[in-house]
Amino acid sequence: MSKAIQVTLSLGSNIDRYKHLNAGLNALEDAFGKVISSPIYESDAVGFDGSAFLNSIAIVYTHESLTRTIEVLKRIEDDNGRDRSGPKFSPRTLDIDVVTYGDISGEYEGIELPRAELFKNAFVLRPMADLLPNEKVPGKSETYAQLWQQFDQSKQALAPVIFERR
Template identity: 50%
Template sequence: MARVFVSIGSNTDREVYIGRGLDALQQRFEKLELSPVYESEAVGFSGDNFFNLVAVFETDLEVGELSRTLKKIEDDNGRCRKDPKFSGRTLDIDILTYDALIGEIEGVTLPRGEITENAFVLQPLADLAPKERHPVLAETYQQLWLDFDKDKQQLERIAFEWQERDLSA
């Protein structure tokens, strides 16, 4: 079984689609560990603010099959693939890490570059797994977050409940 971290985001009916995405992930992968949920401005385009969080779970799926499974969850939740890369979306689920794999694997670049580029990925990842190490940089996510330029992107932790779980702590 591989240990996988994914980022989850939405800026369209955010509560609805984050909840549906988490439901689908739990149905497929059962035990999810979840970070707090954050609100952030859109990056790369003008649009509504996003809700973002990180989840970790175990899977027996290979990287390519996992990627296809996550894309199907997005598609089942109204994701439009004809829109520009940087645009609003109902649901976005990206593989951040898959165990400690490094490189281009079945069309997926691991670890995902957004880990160190975007506060909306790194902060929830540092909350969820502060002592875990980045597969390439070998620094903990906590240390990477401490070193991150926090003026670059503003985040706000928000109150969010899913299946009677408080994801704001």
């Protein structure tokens, strides 16, 4: 049997945040087995005026294709009341995005990897650096910790929050 692929996922919620983040992590566990989760951070909404988000990175392992993995993630979002009718940047119950899929860099199955938000948003990069500080970013020579050290941390405020997994 082939080795499982490590997939990192960005989770965010700004509607009934604790409930939906918990439900998302639990659903990921149901779908993929063991889930490794970063600390949870609160961040301001990016791209629109809205209430603050709770954000996390989760690591799962799968033998599924990227396309099939994304189908599972969309179902989890939908099961948590995700409304896809609004603008791209809008409040959401649960958002789950693939950040990395193995060590793939570049376009793969129609998706650009690693996800661009990794390099733009503290709420993606910081928890990646928490979970995988010494791992190299696919397609880069730097580790996640090095990228975080180079990131302009004054641009986006992050606050760690106490989060009990249920």
